[in-house]
Amino acid sequence: MTSPSRVRVQRRPVHGVLLLDKPLGLSSNQALQKAKWLLRAEKAGHTGTLDPLATGVLPLCFGAATKFSQLHLDADKCYETTVRLGRTTSTCDAEGEVTGERPVDCTPEQVHAVLARFRGPISQVPPMHSALKKDGKALYEYAREGIVLEREPRAVVIHALTLLALQLDGPEPFLRLAVQCSKGTYIRTLGADIGAALGCGGHLTALRRTRTGPFEAPQCVSLQALEAMDEAQRVSALLPTEVLVDGHVPVTLGPEDAGRFLSGMRRRGSWADAEAVAVFGARPRAFLGSAHAKAGELIPGRLLSPTEIQQTLLQTQSKSPEASQEVTTP
Structure with a gap:
């Protein structure tokens, strides 16, 4: 494998989660840097380390997903x-x-x-x-x-x-x-x-x-397999950012409420109290971020930026052209 330090690549925004089967002998950070280089990603992080002598499931987070990687540290x-x-x-x-x-x-x-x-x-x-x-x-x-x-x-x-x-x-x-x-x-x-x-x-x-957490070894891809893919296949191997909030209570907001929620404003509704909420926009369906609900208020937590949402929708559209739709930020 070509060393990431020897070839300069043009970085780009990439968002999502790569389930990597970490190989023997690499540290978690070395594995992360190789995957980041192969995806040409601007921003990346992992959800907890594996020793160099350990192999197996290592979720790697890219772009917007890095905002939610901390949640996964608590997983069994x-x-x-x-x-x-x-x-x-x-x-x-x-x-x-x-x-x-x-x-x-x-x-x-x-x-x-x-x-x-x-x-x-x-x-x-x-x-x-x-x-x-x-x-x-x-x-x-x-x-x-x-x-x-x-x-x-x-x-x-x-x-x-x-x-x-x-x-x-x-x-x-x-x-x-x-x-x-x-x-x-x-x-x-x-x-x-x-x-x-x-x-x-x-x-x-x-x-x-x-x-x-919910991620198992059969879902993972090896570094060798990732290297053998073309660029489009590597992006297609990414899971959406919202897999990191699996188990959160889902809430979907209309365009007006979604826009205000993204600006950090609380929204009022008939939601039951919940410590962990995953918030989505309705048209087009897009993950907006996390929140908690209390006394009929939806209180923003960690949010994607409008740019990250736009880039994620375009990335999803490129992976599934048949599901294309007008891409507009909530």
């Missing part, structure tokens, strides 16, 4: 992971230095009993090799300097923890697990803690995110 996640038993590392994964080796002498029954202890609400101490910040500096930066800081335990929830496979003897004992968890869960820490509870220690050798 699903992973499949392999924990190599009997060996601990400095990073709790295969990238770190080996810090200890112990024999594995647990039974399958003991494994099941230990896994049961990690289901439901648990407490985790964030790893030093993480992007969590302390005094404006990521913990992994301190770790690279050989500094270990005290970290406060964090409450997370393991909604489901399933044993997919295990091997407790031989030169490479392991557990393969499926995990459904709340935001903020460190799977590396979970693997290390399970290994410690089994009395032999452990570290992650593989990690794949199979779902985040």
